[in-house]
Amino acid sequence: MQARMKHPAFVLPQAMQAMVALGKATENELPLTIRKLVELRASQINGCSVCVLMHAEELKKAGETEQRIFAVAAWRDTPYFTDEERAALALAESVTRLSDRADPVPDDVWNEAARHFEEKQLAALVVEIAMINVWNRLNASVKQVAGAPWK
Numbered sequence: 001m002q003a004r005m006k007h008p009a010f011v012l013p014q015a016m017q018a019m020v021a022l023g024k025a026t027e028n029e030l031p032l033t034i035r036k037l038v039e040l041r042a043s044q045i046n047g048c049s050v051c052v053l054m055h056a057e058e059l060k061k062a063g064e065t066e067q068r069i070f071a072v073a074a075w076r077d078t079p080y081f082t083d084e085e086r087a088a089l090a091l092a093e094s095v096t097r098l099s100d101r102a103d104p105v106p107d108d109v110w111n112e113a114a115r116h117f118e119e120k121q122l123a124a125l126v127v128e129i130a131m132i133n134v135w136n137r138l139n140a141s142v143k144q145v146a147g148a149p150w151k
Contacts, residue, residue: 029124038092046136049146
């Protein structure tokens, strides 16, 4: 396997700088586990092999069990996630699948997330979800290869 081209974020260094800055904006607002669970779930939905592998490895490095990591795709049907994590995962799915329903982010999904996260955290969560969707789209567009060095 080979990528179609050099990664767009390396072709346009200002884009990489902007994406890194966007990521840093959420770092101190949300726990690492929440951020990485959301990144993994959106990446699974988008079929971004690069990000699925990367975020699963980051979760494992952070001490998450393989049981929880493997269950992210079926989080609704497992007992392994907290209510806060479930709210973040539901929001991640809605924001990632905007065109799948007439009301892309239903009030019940939003309200449940708002119940678990204060305004600044909720803002960071929405930014985090949007950011991983951008990375997924960049990687999928150029067919970035999972496990290969980025260049």
